[in-house]
Amino acid sequence: MMRQRKADRVLPGFNLSLGFTVLYLSLIVLIPLAALVIKSLDLSPSEWWDTVTNPRVVASYKLSLLTSFYAALANLVFGLLLAWVLVRYRFPGKRIIDGLIDLPFALPTAVAGIALTTIYAPKGWIGSLLEPLGIKVAYTPLGITLALIFIGLPFVVRTVQPVLQDMESDMEEAAVLLGAYRLRTFRKVILPELLPPLLTGFALAFARGIGEYGSVVFISGNMPMKTEIAPLLIITKLEQYQYSQAAAVAVGLLLISFVLLLGINLLQRWSNRRLRVVSKEA
Numbered sequence: 001m002m003r004q005r006k007a008d009r010v011l012p013g014f015n016l017s018l019g020f021t022v023l024y025l026s027l028i029v030l031i032p033l034a035a036l037v038i039k040s041l042d043l044s045p046s047e048w049w050d051t052v053t054n055p056r057v058v059a060s061y062k063l064s065l066l067t068s069f070y071a072a073l074a075n076l077v078f079g080l081l082l083a084w085v086l087v088r089y090r091f092p093g094k095r096i097i098d099g100l101i102d103l104p105f106a107l108p109t110a111v112a113g114i115a116l117t118t119i120y121a122p123k124g125w126i127g128s129l130l131e132p133l134g135i136k137v138a139y140t141p142l143g144i145t146l147a148l149i150f151i152g153l154p155f156v157v158r159t160v161q162p163v164l165q166d167m168e169s170d171m172e173e174a175a176v177l178l179g180a181y182r183l184r185t186f187r188k189v190i191l192p193e194l195l196p197p198l199l200t201g202f203a204l205a206f207a208r209g210i211g212e213y214g215s216v217v218f219i220s221g222n223m224p225m226k227t228e229i230a231p232l233l234i235i236t237k238l239e240q241y242q243y244s245q246a247a248a249v250a251v252g253l254l255l256i257s258f259v260l261l262l263g264i265n266l267l268q269r270w271s272n273r274r275l276r277v278v279s280k281e282a
Helices: 002-008 014-040 045-052 055-088 094-100 109-120 127-133 141-166 170-177 182-211 214-220 230-239 243-281
Strands: none
Touching (some): 055 182, 055 243, 141 182, 182 243, 230 243
């Protein structure tokens, strides 16, 4: 029996696979992050703390985190809606719309930033219509959020879409036949199944938004203490040859992002356990 199992294996053994995995992660992730931390340690502890708590740096942290959170939250709602429409309905041009969802993946981020700025600038196609109403998009946190929504939408759609495709409609039809309203059916039957992929898509969109640079740098206006994001501040310090301070700002942003993503992953694990308990009781 053991020989048969070994003969059926196509991939290399565990030791070889684990070795390649650790080597790959070390070269691509661990070693660069370690070098970043080591470079930031060129500063003394007081200098490091003064750098990451500088009002300009704190303002950039706050702007990056809040706009990324709001963009991921918007993508959570509209990404679910798009995935639902693409899976549950048939209509002309469905394949075209489905293909356009992946456009932010293929489009260079700088091109996306220039396009959004052109459209939402005060003299742009949409910006000129919004300006008389007192709504300013470009060169404001709203414009940054809009750019992050653009680049983060595919993460939510592509994580929710396969789950919706695998979900059978029998339970939904049974709930409706038993007298449940549509909202109650969605909340009690559909949403628990979609919660794990929704959290995954939210985490991916949020993480992408925190480190986004190309699509944001044009539409933000780059005004210190107002529309200056953390990645832009890191680039600014690098251009000024302040490598240790740039590394310190990057490490601070990395730590904040790690804590937030860890919380999201713990919430996702809790939702998975709760879903398993509910399915077993059912």
